[in-house]
Amino acid sequence: MHIDLLACTALYCNVSTYIKGVGTILTDQLITLFEEIVGKENVQTSSVHRLAYSYDATAQFQAMPDAVLSPRNTKEVSEIVRLCQSKKIPIVPRGSGTNLAAGTVPSSGGIVLLFKHMNSILELDEENLTVTVQPGVITKDLIEYVEQFDLFYPPDPSSMKISTIGGNINENSGGLRGLKYGVTRDYVCGLEVVLANGDIIRTGGKLAKDVAGYDLTSLFVGSEGTLGIITEAILSLIPRPVYKETMLAFYDSLEQAAETVSSIIANKIIPATLEFMDQATLEVIEEFAKIGLPTDVEAVLLIEQDGKEESVKREMEQIEQICRENYARNVSVAKDEKEAEELKTARRAALSALARKTPTTILEDATVPRSKIAEMVRAIRRIATKYNVTICTFGHAGDGNLHPTCLTDVRNMEEIERVEQAFAEIFQAAIELGGTITGEHGVGEMKAPYLEWKLGKEGIEVMKKIKDALDPTHIFNPGKVFAKSAKKRVVVSGGSDSTRAKDPSGI
Amino acid sequence: MHIDLLACTALYCNVSTYIKGVGTILTDQLITLFEEIVGKENVQTSSVHRLAYSYDATAQFQAMPDAVLSPRNTKEVSEIVRLCQSKKIPIVPRGSGTNLAAGTVPSSGGIVLLFKHMNSILELDEENLTVTVQPGVITKDLIEYVEQFDLFYPPDPSSMKISTIGGNINENSGGLRGLKYGVTRDYVCGLEVVLANGDIIRTGGKLAKDVAGYDLTSLFVGSEGTLGIITEAILSLIPRPVYKETMLAFYDSLEQAAETVSSIIANKIIPATLEFMDQATLEVIEEFAKIGLPTDVEAVLLIEQDGKEESVKREMEQIEQICRENYARNVSVAKDEKEAEELKTARRAALSALARKTPTTILEDATVPRSKIAEMVRAIRRIATKYNVTICTFGHAGDGNLHPTCLTDVRNMEEIERVEQAFAEIFQAAIELGGTITGEHGVGEMKAPYLEWKLGKEGIEVMKKIKDALDPTHIFNPGKVFAKSAKKRVVVSGGSDSTRAKDPSGI
Structure with a gap:
């Protein structure tokens, strides 16, 4: 089911541009050796199988593996690695392929390693x-x-x-x-x-x-x-926390929602969940989940607290007051666990809901210190307008981890170019606000060219030394994290902030 | 004041055996270059200064640095490192020298780096x-x-x-x-x-x-x-937690105290502090602090919980009941913050109190999964008896982090040999219980020979690769963490557990 869903996404990819590793590097003799390690039934080399593992949840990236192996224990993994090492065959470990930074795409071909037998x-x-x-x-x-x-x-x-x-x-x-x-x-x-x-x-x-x-x-x-x-x-x-409560707060202004986030933390309350959705996201979620969310507000916060009942009740009252002080148009507490679960499920479905709107959805995770949330949301809106692209923003406001999500179509090459420029500028804005290019999705192949913006040349150099020390022949997931060349930064806002990556002492 | 205290300890060390690096490797020209970087007043090369930084809080380890530098900012640190790198001069960064594993002893001479100007x-x-x-x-x-x-x-x-x-x-x-x-x-x-x-x-x-x-x-x-x-x-x-309560529970049996620890956690209560002291430690602390602790019990637990007042009160009631169910002879709650602070200060003073008893105090920090606390305390007692050495045990029972502390005299070479054998056996017992050779003190020079017991040859190899990648000439704190040769393990208890380090899959 999940494979099918991803397969649909992949069909929209410009496969001819991105597909790699189609020429197999495995001889029949090698395949026999793999079969001896994991059993014949756990070595897949058919085109169908290889295609199914040629992509993950990231749009625009695809590459064919040469074989898909499913080891049954650690010893078999070790034997696979030894064999791959002796022949310099790439190995890409893969979970369910939900990666959003092309971290599990077998960019250089080789072996995709599945853990379906090692799932206890x-x-x-x-x-x-x-x-x-x-x-x-x-x-x-x-x-x-x-x-x-x-x-x-x-x-x-x-x-x-x-x-x-x-x-x-x-x-x-x-x-x-x-x-x-x-x-x-x-x-x-x-x-x-x-x-x-x-x-x-x-x-x-x-x-x-x-x-x-x-x-x-x-x-x-x-x-x-x-x-x-x-x-x-x-x-x-x-x-396990014994009790929890969930609340929604609706705002006519993004800034007021962002101010609420800062104000909650400044009041020394750390909610279990503090999620943000903008109007565009809200509209799509409501259309998808039909749970009666208002769609005429500019932002909504979904707030959950857990812990001991009396503490939670007291803190949620404080939070409600803080929301109102920050001009929330409306604050509603979920009446029971079922309603709370519905809200959280709807939030979790944001990506799926957005994915229904256009052929291609590109979900990012630029992250900033939480005090910079409002500035970051404004920057995203400004950039979307500048490049004339549709970007919805939702995410984990409490930890500054936003998910600007672009609704687009990879077949429209001209638009995709603008999307890429917009995201490059979004990453740059995050860095300039003291943030990072990825809060939780990883670097993968997609963000590798931007990593230097966060770490500087010297930081990348330290990582390369560690990579070379532990995997000198680069058989483990090659093409990920480290880019052949870094993207050039464009000075957008000017000032000393934008030179940060070059001068680490100036962060 | 603190330097003096350590100096006294150092006097008891067999300096002639352990002191190293006495021949300076710094030429006048190099000293002038260091003075140009940090200023003349921040380069110390006199015998008195070098002696003061030749040891830390670890007994039996001492080595003379060649100079003591106090940089004023990061740029100066960078310049010192570049100069040291060009001449292959060791650099040992040092805080207040409270290290208990000889981590800040300049074992190979070179530069001790102080941060007294970088303290904002x-x-x-x-x-x-x-x-x-x-x-x-x-x-x-x-x-x-x-x-x-x-x-x-x-x-x-x-x-x-x-x-x-x-x-x-x-x-x-x-x-x-x-x-x-x-x-x-x-x-x-x-x-x-x-x-x-x-x-x-x-x-x-x-x-x-x-x-x-x-x-x-x-x-x-x-x-x-x-x-x-x-x-x-x-x-x-x-x-900051708004409220806290502190309690002492006294036991006639070590096992009952250890059972209480397991039982509190099994009841899903995580106290802020859950400290253990045996009778020997208790006697010495009472003699030192005179706060009316009973000294005729076999073990005491010091338990603190913090958080919201109502939660703390309820959990402390539960904890008290758990203590009584586990046959605590007596349970007393501190009547106010002052009394609680007295108790914690007394516990923190355990090392100082013990240090007054004999010329040399060797404090260890073998750590085990918390479920193994009782077994570990028993093992320590058995080993102390076997080698006829005095070991008091206290520590952080809640996280399995024990501090077996040996009261001895480094001038008594025959006894010191037995002490070393006893500690080697204690580390081995910790490893066999799924623990580690150091929970919070570090490896330093002292525990380096034992590290392989925990990590195996393969684990050490990974660390060496990282060290070589980031510090190829080994100028940073040489002689620490990595031993010239690993200690041989003696099979004490037999069985498969003792072969753990050799066969990582058998942990």
């Missing part, structure tokens, strides 16, 4: 509050599993119904609850990783404190499959 | 809940500064009165509040770092979410000065 929850340890999982576990299944034991795994990317934990770890996925609870990295306390030479290491453990050596766990989390293949993870859990 | 709190950002600091800021000063704004910086190493934030970041320091609030790494969201080639990079930012590239911030945190020199940090803050 291995152990729940209630004394140490950890759960040990294989990479193929679906995020939502894990969340629901631990909730049965009154435990809580907070990271909740919008794709959590189909995304896998392995994919989340590789991308350091965020979600709606990031503001209060952090992101995936904050919950990974140990990993099993297959290295480029086939060695298997274990990092961390069921430990609240561990300073024995460099933090390899955090290094592998978010490394987008470019440093090693993650084959097992120990995740930390927290007690 | 640069900015408090109330909207983004961050504070930007230089490395020389004293931890407690920072904590008290942000508390004025009702904000909270949780990491509270016991040495926080004199330790610096720079030292805390290099060591990824923990503390009493680690169970609920995490450790230093959890609060570092951005760094300015001088690299081995003198380049200056900035990692992270005031961002709740940022996946632009590898997590260099987490890599530098806890790298013990071996990868770069940290010159500035952005720390994230949280709202």
